[in-house]
Amino acid sequence: MRLLKEFDREELMEIGRSLHSFAADLYPICRSITGEGLRQTLGMIGRRIALQISEVPTGTPVFDWTIPKEWNIRDAYIKDATGNRVVDFQRCNLHIVNYSAPVRAKMALHELRPRLFTIPEHPDWIPYRTSYYKEDWGFCLSHNQMLALKDAEYEVVIDSTLGDGHLTYAEHYVPGRSKDEVLISCHTCHPSLANDNLSGLVVATALAELLSGHDLCYSYRFLFIPGTIGAIAWLSRNHDAVEHICHGLVLTGLGDGRGFHYKKSRRGDAEIDRAMAQVLRHSGIAHALLEFSPYGYDERQYCSPGFNLPVGCLMRSVWGTFPEYHTSADNLDFIQPAQLAESLRTCTSVVDILENNHSYRNLNPYCEPQLGKRGLYRSGDGEAISEDIIARLWVLNLSDGGNSLLDIAERSGLKFSTINDAADLLCQSGLLSAVDDQGARIQRPGCISFE
């Protein structure tokens, strides 16, 4: 199974434009961890890939947490004495502290002031703030906007509702030959922020589309969930699925212009960690591998000690380390088609490794087989030994049943796809056979059972 292998630069640009265009469609929606914006977003994804939608009622206990009230918002503004909306939710949904309780009041600027949030260092940017678990309200605005406010009385309206309802999340399942699963998870709760995380959402959707129709070794489960509470809700309600997860990725921040950052799973040496390191090492793109830490995105939940799932997190810029993070500057200009496409290709390359990382046995283990008589060696003494031939020698030498192709790629320093091609050719020549010819990986990396 090879994904995207055939795509050239122009096709990738086309894919990138399509990813960006989908992000642009989703951008204006006011999402949150519950509510209609989230449902509308999932509806638009559902028009591309089949989704199974779950609705978890307010008040449902999910491990140590409880599903909160559902939040919806129609309008919100701060109006001055002349009736002018000086802060207007209709212009940008970041203007409201996400999950703000309803308010209708007249108040002087000095009363309102503690509920106004700005970024003095970036006076034109609107910050993104939330208050999910503590009922509160407030407005976010640019620092310049606030400086322009006169010391007068304002009409303050937040036309929102907070009441019993549901938390919504969606799953897309791609069945493979094995019930063993690869989990792809992205958070879908952020409103008009492009990199965090429309980028992850559109890349995940496109990856699901690309997998469709392939004869897959693993099954793939895509989760489109609100951050933290969504992952916790899903984990608490899907014990069976959890036990099948062999590899997983959280996708986020995949559209900006910086190099890749891959945060390893808690295990640190899981196959997904090694596969991602392999892809990035040969990508030609600047990148860094980050050790696991218990702060970040939903890998926090997947890698909690009771689960300890082999789930890493692929990002470009790391949360909190770039100025645009959680501000209105994380907009559609901040994510670029080529970068989204490159992120997608990184994901497909990892899938290619997971799908093909089998172990083989050299059927002529005593001395080298004579490659020349099979047309697998150089044709003449004067020719250089190509990397392809070296790859064949590595595969033959290390295929004693104990090394997977990824092991061989790592030890040889050659690219996984070169090693994989060599293995294919040697199988065709009858020199190699798969250790496990059911085509599926038998050994799963020790998923922990629920107690």
Add this chain to the structure above:
Amino acid sequence: MRLLKEFDREELMEIGRSLHSFAADLYPICRSITGEGLRQTLGMIGRRIALQISEVPTGTPVFDWTIPKEWNIRDAYIKDATGNRVVDFQRCNLHIVNYSAPVRAKMALHELRPRLFTIPEHPDWIPYRTSYYKEDWGFCLSHNQMLALKDAEYEVVIDSTLGDGHLTYAEHYVPGRSKDEVLISCHTCHPSLANDNLSGLVVATALAELLSGHDLCYSYRFLFIPGTIGAIAWLSRNHDAVEHICHGLVLTGLGDGRGFHYKKSRRGDAEIDRAMAQVLRHSGIAHALLEFSPYGYDERQYCSPGFNLPVGCLMRSVWGTFPEYHTSADNLDFIQPAQLAESLRTCTSVVDILENNHSYRNLNPYCEPQLGKRGLYRSGDGEAISEDIIARLWVLNLSDGGNSLLDIAERSGLKFSTINDAADLLCQSGLLSAVDDQGARIQRPGCISFE
């Protein structure tokens, strides 16, 4: 159990002055590996902490060695024709080769010359020399002193005794909840040398005083012993105690102005080695970790293959690497109060780790517990995630029963005390429980039994 935690800079200086003052009291005594100077020294320590004194008779076999004759000295000098003492033991006890046999003779300079030892590179310093196991005699003097000697006849007197007696050592035992022991060992055999090893002696005494009255997990055994033969004698006579040693430190050279050197135990990765590395890493003080080697102080005996005890050696300057080593320049000016206090604090920090290095179990291992509802998270979305919160997340994430707090400190890169505070708070919140709630470590690190 936290030691010294509450002490501020001024209190530490006060402690340092007290340590230096005690060293000054002990400085003039002519100690050796046996004899009255050693007894007098132990008597002065015994006025601060309760000591159990042992006297081992001359001739007693201790493993491959034999307790030597007891050495005592009243006076010694070289007198010129005018009756002037040109070398005088009363002025400095280093003037005598330690363990010199008695002599009364008149001899010409050229006869005396082979028995005079100087340091030409440091013409004002007196070297320190011994001849414990080969009966001999000699004088040490400054090179300038020797150059001033005229080619004449001298009266040479060493009024010493070498006869049947005892080797004396002392122990101070601080009982803890467990019989498992931490060994603190320092050599007390050097005469007027301050860093080597009054510094180790006064720091050990102060550590013993500080431990007094604390509810301790481990029991602590302090050894005040003559170097080599003392350690060998103690080991040969204390099989039962040896089997309880879980961690140990040799303390020496702790007063000079250089950074710390910690020489690891023979095991190299014992808990004491990791605890010391952790303390030094976060100390802000220049330091180096040295691999074990079989040459040095009494760790040579504790780490001999039959024992292989997890005992390291904490020093500032390393023996033999600084010019003042084993000379009269290793005097009370060479050791400073602030440096002694810092050494003591390093020891107490290590004790804090050993005492608190328990393993815990996260009682909500599936996903993160909701810290916010317990007041353990940041109060608002705008606040930064403090190091204290990160520490809580690390403790929760890694507390699966298999990681101790030191493991967590090492993996997180956070200071042990920060991790320890987080564990305390999480226990109070009911989110964590100690794996071993008897308060004592059950597993000891494989102390070797006598055959």
Add this chain to the structure above:
Amino acid sequence: MRLLKEFDREELMEIGRSLHSFAADLYPICRSITGEGLRQTLGMIGRRIALQISEVPTGTPVFDWTIPKEWNIRDAYIKDATGNRVVDFQRCNLHIVNYSAPVRAKMALHELRPRLFTIPEHPDWIPYRTSYYKEDWGFCLSHNQMLALKDAEYEVVIDSTLGDGHLTYAEHYVPGRSKDEVLISCHTCHPSLANDNLSGLVVATALAELLSGHDLCYSYRFLFIPGTIGAIAWLSRNHDAVEHICHGLVLTGLGDGRGFHYKKSRRGDAEIDRAMAQVLRHSGIAHALLEFSPYGYDERQYCSPGFNLPVGCLMRSVWGTFPEYHTSADNLDFIQPAQLAESLRTCTSVVDILENNHSYRNLNPYCEPQLGKRGLYRSGDGEAISEDIIARLWVLNLSDGGNSLLDIAERSGLKFSTINDAADLLCQSGLLSAVDDQGARIQRPGCISFE
């Protein structure tokens, strides 16, 4: 057992001159993977060391390969219209593509041109080419020679035979106290090339001569074989011997002026790998350790997965990385006596380690034994502690039965011979005893059995 230990610089130069002289004798012979040149070469080796010659008939299957036809050549040339030999095998046997089929033809330059091989970058050098497994013919010549050829008709003669015959290889066996074997292998198939591999051949021969008459722990087997097919033939016909191989070296390229390169066995941490690393580390000669790769010399066969023998490859310059490689510039000037002797000494130092790498037990494991009373310590307090004494302390400290002398050399950073001398002295003093006093290593490093 110590080899060469007593030889000084002048003796080594003498040895080097002797090695070079033997290479010079062998240089003119036209060797190949079969044929009379190979037999003649083995005959000349056999006048120095006893050889067992094997002849494997053409057509014999050896694993995946088949013994090819035997090749012999009497003469070959390209003659111009005036009867002048413009390319003449009698002047240099590299002029013929090795294994060229017989030819007698008249042809125009443009017809001949595709069968002429040169090195444009080095216009005076003749390349070395072969065509063992594809019946073909051709000439190698200097680029300047070719440029001088006029566009005329030439008489082309290769007076060779390709027919049923034998592949010849030779073994020299030095019996030791154990049947466990050390394999020394060198390829003997290259014609007039000095470094590749007359150098390996003469060093191996000299090593065999040096071993003669020694009381050896291991048995030693020297293989003088044609590359690839020779190693494969030997392995396929010597299952019993293979099972006794505990350590092995391929020797090649040992005469040039560059530093040493040691390519590790597939295992990477075999005793031979560690012994060679130890020798090179203390050699004072520039060197590099190379990780195993499945391309190179006959270690490819010994390290194929079915065998996985602990066989490394000692070289100076690495194949293919120096311009003289496989050209007429790899001549007798390219290899120097001093370099050949140094290579031999490197081999004997490795043998010294293998022969002496026993494990000992400290008979006084509790505390240090008193070295002073045995005259094994410094004589006075003022003397420095010599490296010899430090070595004794290391041997005593680590000789708990679990560490070999090589382990101790590695951990201490001291030279193996210093550690070995210390062990000898401590044994003589009754402080140490060999764990295995049968003088032979009992545990072999897991040689794989034939299935």
